[in-house]
Amino acid sequence: MKKVYVNEDWCLACHLCEFYCAAANSGADSMIKAFRDGKKPVPRIQVEEGSEVNFAVQCRHCDEHPCVKGCIAGALSVSDEGVVSCDENKCVGCGTCILSCPYGCIVPDEEAHVIRKCDLCVKNHNGAPACVEGCPNNAIVFEER
Amino acid sequence: MNYVIIGNSAAAIGTVAGIREFDSTGNITIISDEKYHTYSRPLISYWLEGRVSEKNMMYRPADFYEKNGVTPVLGRKVTKIDPQKKCVVLEDGLQVQYDKLMVATGSKPFVPPMNGLENVHYHTFMDFDSAKAIKSEVKDGMKVLIIGAGLIGLKAAEALAANGAKITVVDMADRILPSILDNRAGVKMQKYIESHGVKFILGTSAEEFTERTARLKNGVSVDFDMLIVAVGVRPNTELVADAGGKVDRGIITDMTQKTSLDDVYAAGDCTVSYDASSDTNRILALLPNAYMQGEVAGRNMAGREFRYVNAIPMNAIGFFGLHIISAGSYDGEEYVEETENTYKKLVFRENRLVGYILIGDVKRAGIYTSMIKERIDLGDVDIELLKEKPQMMMFGKARRLEKLGGITK
Numbered sequence: 001m002k003k004v005y006v007n008e009d010w011c012l013a014c015h016l017c018e019f020y021c022a023a024a025n026s027g028a029d030s031m032i033k034a035f036r037d038g039k040k041p042v043p044r045i046q047v048e049e050g051s052e053v054n055f056a057v058q059c060r061h062c063d064e065h066p067c068v069k070g071c072i073a074g075a076l077s078v079s080d081e082g083v084v085s086c087d088e089n090k091c092v093g094c095g096t097c098i099l100s101c102p103y104g105c106i107v108p109d110e111e112a113h114v115i116r117k118c119d120l121c122v123k124n125h126n127g128a129p130a131c132v133e134g135c136p137n138n139a140i141v142f143e144e145r
Numbered sequence: 146m147n148y149v150i151i152g153n154s155a156a157a158i159g160t161v162a163g164i165r166e167f168d169s170t171g172n173i174t175i176i177s178d179e180k181y182h183t184y185s186r187p188l189i190s191y192w193l194e195g196r197v198s199e200k201n202m203m204y205r206p207a208d209f210y211e212k213n214g215v216t217p218v219l220g221r222k223v224t225k226i227d228p229q230k231k232c233v234v235l236e237d238g239l240q241v242q243y244d245k246l247m248v249a250t251g252s253k254p255f256v257p258p259m260n261g262l263e264n265v266h267y268h269t270f271m272d273f274d275s276a277k278a279i280k281s282e283v284k285d286g287m288k289v290l291i292i293g294a295g296l297i298g299l300k301a302a303e304a305l306a307a308n309g310a311k312i313t314v315v316d317m318a319d320r321i322l323p324s325i326l327d328n329r330a331g332v333k334m335q336k337y338i339e340s341h342g343v344k345f346i347l348g349t350s351a352e353e354f355t356e357r358t359a360r361l362k363n364g365v366s367v368d369f370d371m372l373i374v375a376v377g378v379r380p381n382t383e384l385v386a387d388a389g390g391k392v393d394r395g396i397i398t399d400m401t402q403k404t405s406l407d408d409v410y411a412a413g414d415c416t417v418s419y420d421a422s423s424d425t426n427r428i429l430a431l432l433p434n435a436y437m438q439g440e441v442a443g444r445n446m447a448g449r450e451f452r453y454v455n456a457i458p459m460n461a462i463g464f465f466g467l468h469i470i471s472a473g474s475y476d477g478e479e480y481v482e483e484t485e486n487t488y489k490k491l492v493f494r495e496n497r498l499v500g501y502i503l504i505g506d507v508k509r510a511g512i513y514t515s516m517i518k519e520r521i522d523l524g525d526v527d528i529e530l531l532k533e534k535p536q537m538m539m540f541g542k543a544r545r546l547e548k549l550g551g552i553t554k
Binding site for chain 2: 048069095113
């Protein structure tokens with residue numbers, strides 16, 4: 001299965017991936033509309049900055065998916081293709097998936113009382129990972145490994 | 146192959162998933178004394194609060210049984226396991242044959258003997274029907290007395306506060322949420338919950354109940370319109386014990402989730418688990434644990450060989466918008482940071498992270514959880530970054546490549 005991978009030697013810590021991710025998943029059809037009027041859509045990708053390297057982290061869509069197994073609401077599920085996604089209508093924001101994810105890839109949306117997570121943009125209008133398309137330095141790739 | 150599962154909650158559903166990974170054709174029968182399609186027990190407080198609809202109580206989609214070839218037998222109680230005849234007997238006499246049996250019977254509310262309680266109308270808070278019974282009686286401004294300041298009592302308190310009830314919580318312990326918090330965090334959460342109108346009377350218990358009043362051992366009397374007993378839960382072990390299976394406080398299983406009875410497995414809140422963070426055997430009544438034990442059992446019932454290891458106590462819960470995530474053991478060297486709205490405690494032992502408590506800022510807590518479960522030696526970990534916040538940056542490049550890059554050497 002194709003997944004998003006990061007090359008930490010190339011990441012500039014520009015955080016553009018976070019903005020592309022947030023915009024693509026905001027329901028708005030453009031970056032401008034997504035952030036208009038002080039809106040702060042939550043990105044599902046997070047850049048860690050270090051003294052020597054930087055890298056972005058997002059859902060690994062891992063085979064173990066402890067988030068899905070631990071979800072108390074049955075809101076998280078894994079598709080036949082292996083994409084882990086969240087039914088935000090069912091999510092109650094309890095945080096059991098945040099407790100369970102070994103990569104720290106599930107993000108709370110405090111205002112909406114739900115969690116947000118990467119679903120490889122399969123559900124939004126972008127259709128392919130927006131973080132990858134938006135990365136100016138090819139530090140994030142979408143490929144089979 | 147005939148698989149029979151007693152129970153219809155997380156451990157049972159995990160068992161179905163585990164079986165179906167390796168056996169797509171065997172017959173699976175789920176028998177439950179509850180009449181509902183599989184639903185989420187932990188969501189009853191959210192439902193009572195009004196945040197979750199009855200439809201969204203469903204733990205799996207409506208077509209789950211059909212898609213997984215499961216025959217549900219609902220609203221009927223199993224009264225006996227006959228390990229010689231390899232069948233279970235229902236209260237109406239029906240016998241169901243099994244080749245492999247899963248006991249996922251969960252737990253029941255523990256109501257200790259209390260003077261006068263037998264003459265008082267009270268509730269427990271454990272399943273959907275108990276939540277519905279409370280909902281049908283609660284009214285705005287009603288005085289509710291909750292006995293028990295643990296997870297169940299306080300989730301009930303939060304949900305009832307949303308219904309306009311005035312709540313008093315009494316607990317014999319001198320602090321709240323002792324199963325997941327230390328003293329300091331308990332005090333912090335208590336103050337926060339009190340700021341939302343819940344009153345606590347701690348370090349005492351009920352001396353006697355009369356119809357609308359509880360007289361406490363410290364001399365205080367508390368009037369109530371509704372009484373909820375949430376002192377604790379006890380595993381449902383009787384079926385296995387009566388069949389001659391090994392039972393302690395919970396059902397004893399090996400690491401494959403098999404009980405001491407041939408072809409009989411058990412998973413979830415009814416069992417005793419091995420806690421890898423404290424090296425002890427204990428009841429780990431947690432939904433993720435139940436599901437994953439069930440899954441391992443299911444795979445083994447389908448003829449494979451899997452072991453359930455690395456179980457630890459862990460909890461994610463919130464009260465009135467303030468989140469708590471905690472895991473592992475609190476026995477060791479401590480590192481604590483506290484602000485007005487947050488609390489962070491990390492516990493170290495034998496050069497490993499063995500436990501933590503986070504209140505307020507719980508982001509990325511699972512990175513800590515994985516370090517406990519995987520028993521990561523801190524030799525290769527940047528301790529300052531570890532203390533700062535959960536982050537992948539604290540690990541060496543090799544672990545990052547493996548975890549994030551999908552590359553293993």
